[in-house]
Amino acid sequence: AAGVIQSPRHLIKEKRETATLKCYPIPRHDTVYWYQQGPGQDPQFLISFYEKMQSDKGSIPDRFSAQQFSDYHSELNMSSLELGDSALYFCASSFRGLAGDLSGNTIYFGEGSWLTVV
Amino acid sequence: AQKITQTQPGMFVQEKEAVTLDCTYDTSDPSYGLFWYKQPSSGEMIFLIYQGSYDQQNATEGRYSLNFQKARKSANLVISASQLGDSAMYFCAMRAPFGKGTKLTVNP
Numbered sequence: 001a002a003g004v005i006q007s008p009r010h011l012i013k014e015k016r017e018t019a020t021l022k023c024y025p026i027p028r029h030d031t032v033y034w035y036q037q038g039p040g041q042d043p044q045f046l047i048s049f050y051e052k053m054q055s056d057k058g059s060i061p062d063r064f065s066a067q068q069f070s071d072y073h074s075e076l077n078m079s080s081l082e083l084g085d086s087a088l089y090f091c092a093s094s095f096r097g098l099a100g101d102l103s104g105n106t107i108y109f110g111e112g113s114w115l116t117v118v
Numbered sequence: 119a120q121k122i123t124q125t126q127p128g129m130f131v132q133e134k135e136a137v138t139l140d141c142t143y144d145t146s147d148p149s150y151g152l153f154w155y156k157q158p159s160s161g162e163m164i165f166l167i168y169q170g171s172y173d174q175q176n177a178t179e180g181r182y183s184l185n186f187q188k189a190r191k192s193a194n195l196v197i198s199a200s201q202l203g204d205s206a207m208y209f210c211a212m213r214a215p216f217g218k219g220t221k222l223t224v225n226p
Contacts, residue, residue: 035216042209042216043163088161107153107213109163 002027004110006091012116013081021076021113025093031055032074033107034066035090043090049074050096081117088112120145122210124217131200132225138185139195139220141210150212152193154184157207157219166208169193200224 005024013019025032031050035043036059045058049068060066063081068074078085092109121144131137143152154166169177169184177184185194197204205224210217 042218043211045215090163092163106165106168108165109155111162114161 004091004093004108006089006110006113008113009111010114010116012118014118015081015083017081017117018077018079019081019115020078021089021091021115023074023076023091023093023110025072025074025091026095026108029093029095029108030072031094031096032068032072033090033092033094034060034074034076035092037088037090037112038084039087041087046076078115083117086115086117088114120147120150120212120215122212122215122217124210124220126220127218128221128223130223130225131197133202134199136196136198137200137222139197139208139210139222141193141195141217143191143193143210143212145212152184152186153211154182154193154195155209155211155216156204157209159206163209167195197222202226 004026007022011019033048034046036046037043046060047066048056052068064078066076090109090112092107094107123142126140150171152169156164156166167177167179167182167184169186176186181198183196185196202224205222207219207221209219
């Protein structure tokens with residue numbers, strides 16, 4: 001079965017540069033989530049989108065922005081990169097449907113994008 | 119706001135024995151879901167099991183079961199017959215917040 005696809009899998013950038021991560025959710029999933037996991041840390045929720053609209057916002061820095069496109073894929077744009085941005089970035093997707101029920105619907109994770117800022 | 123607490127940073131278990139990983143949560147939402155994920159050293163996040171707040175029975179999935187005690191706001195993961203491949207980080211999560219995780223080591 002198709003899973004959540006993230007690209008690139010590995011990325012090395014210099015400080016103050018810009019990076020873009022892409023996420024392709026499981027087909028028919030309407031909700032996308034972005035998480036940041038620093039070395040030895042638990043995943044931190046950044047932001048989520050439901051039907052192309054931002055649905056929830058977590059600890060996403062102002063230097064970061066994200067959007068979900070008409071084909072439901074999502075991109076996380078990171079500017080003015082700092083050394084502390086080095087982390088594993090997960091995208092996840094789920095199907096919420098018209099009811100918008102937040103309680104269920106398993107969230108499936110991609111394999112993550114490793115960002116290293118040097 | 120929702121909060122997840124995992125109080126066991128590390129756990130050790132002998133192969134073939136059962137182990138319980140603790141998770142407590144706090145939420146004001148009347149309807150919610152609890153997830154457990156496994157993260158091996160390779161980094162991927164693997165879904166294990168889900169418990170809905172209104173589910174009448176505790177969730178089970180193969181060797182994984184969830185000891186859900188709604189009144190105590192706990193959702194402990196029980197792994198039966200541990201295998202060497204179970205050694206990993208285990209995260210309890212609601213939709214957004216994750217717990218700090220428990221590192222499980224299975225000894226041969």
